[in-house]
Amino acid sequence: MKKPAKLFYLMRLLELGAKDEPVAASTSFLSKMFEVSQQSASRILTELQDMGYLRKEKSGGTLSIRLTTKAIQELENFRRDLESAFQSPGTFDFEGEVFTGFGEGSYYMSKRPYRRQFYKFLGFDPYPGTLNLRLRDRSHRRKNIRLRSLKGIHIYGFDDEERSYGGLDTFRATIQDNIEGAIIIPFRSAYGHDTSELIAPLYLRRELDLEDGDTVRYKVHLLGARPRILQRSSL
Amino acid sequence: MKKPAKLFYLMRLLELGAKDEPVAASTSFLSKMFEVSQQSASRILTELQDMGYLRKEKSGGTLSIRLTTKAIQELENFRRDLESAFQSPGTFDFEGEVFTGFGEGSYYMSKRPYRRQFYKFLGFDPYPGTLNLRLRDRSHRRKNIRLRSLKGIHIYGFDDEERSYGGLDTFRATIQDNIEGAIIIPFRSAYGHDTSELIAPLYLRRELDLEDGDTVRYKVHLLGARPRILQRSSL
């Protein structure tokens, strides 16, 4: 079953009150709620159960439905996304868990050609290091994939005496609702789609008092490649 | 296109910020946002435009998308429904416009056999009259159809010397967030699916200072046929 349809049916069950207690619901009744045939209602219910979104409880001929926490969580994520689409269109909300990377972030970020471009295109000189986040939630990982297919603010690669440095895309980001930074998407990344690398003008781990395993929320701004924050630079 | 899919794509466009200003978006780019092929993205976009949900603006080879107010409204309705499914599961929210009916409501409501049952099953003796509301919004009308397919609290019909009176279903309802009443669904109604008839222990038009054309919000409670409010009765 497709994601939109799935969420739609789950929402209808939530409307009926299948969240906290089982709700009595025959397939012919649900066919009216879902606006499909009885046969489809039956099939949909079975599929949703197989996917782990609900439990069918048959007590004396009568069917009762109860949504699982997995269903509630997906619905809540969806609600948050919809909310954020209204409140701050043009941004993607994420939530990730801090982890320690290979340490190459600080090496890259200290390279002058990168720093010059960050200052020029983002408006700040990044702290030499990246904050690595792992996206725990499936919907966040999928959103991350969508994000990576967008054209961000491009930072060009370059060569120095020793080796060559690849290009990367960046998007401005607001971290924990109050720090203006960016996420970087290296073309050849050491990490996969379940991770995100944040940069900011300051040392995020200290500023936000973060340890491995802590959760960080951040909003990625899709548009507006223009810098909003500025600082004096010595570059 | 099915309703769930439609809302899903519209939401994705809202996420991109196509609400207040046109957003530059090629079909191949949208194919990634929609998680479909470029061909499907093209078809979906055309269909949504034909349905009046967006305008495609081609300015110099590049496609720009802007959602119409119709799209925004449907999304807002959906958001409200989702919100209410979380906040108050087991209820349907409606909004209707007051109009003057044929006046038969007060005649019916004053009939003793009806009154006795209302008191017994709903816990109040209704004011002799119904408040007629017209549902302006399509999503509310569809919700009303879903509601009518539910089993409400049944009020039996009866005969008197002159004629016979039909049965009806009722659901408890909270009107404007503070008056506990009910909606009635006569089996043979003079009105269609775009209307709703409210009853309450008091005269709603005076209590809420309503005139024809005013908007009334009400929540219909799907479950809990048991009375919550009680008053002394002389019936």
Next chain:
DNA sequence: ATTACTAGGGAGCGAGTAT
């Protein structure tokens, strides 16, 4: 009354491609 299987049809998908 239920639920859910089978069968047939139609909607919607993506590949290929014209423009």
Next chain:
DNA sequence: TATACTCGCTCCCTAGTAA
């Protein structure tokens, strides 16, 4: 580069019906 057409193919729908 674009967008969007045709064409199969697949999936999902409903009707009929079994259990």
